[in-house]
Amino acid sequence: MENLAELKDNWAEIKEKLKLKFGMLTESDLLLSEGKQEELLNRLQTKLGRTKAEIKILISQL
Numbered sequence: 001m002e003n004l005a006e007l008k009d010n011w012a013e014i015k016e017k018l019k020l021k022f023g024m025l026t027e028s029d030l031l032l033s034e035g036k037q038e039e040l041l042n043r044l045q046t047k048l049g050r051t052k053a054e055i056k057i058l059i060s061q062l
Helices: 004-021 037-048 052-061
Strands: none
Touching (some): 004 052, 037 052
């Protein structure tokens, strides 16, 4: 996954791509708050049934 600054800068675009790829994701699932990156990964891990490492790879490939 990109570093946090790059992730935050590109989050709107990444979020839309994730919503297109995984239609079951909601706005609350994709909420990225300051200092809450781990919570975001946990939500995505639960919703998508993938490991955190897989989620990070998935996001970096978008």
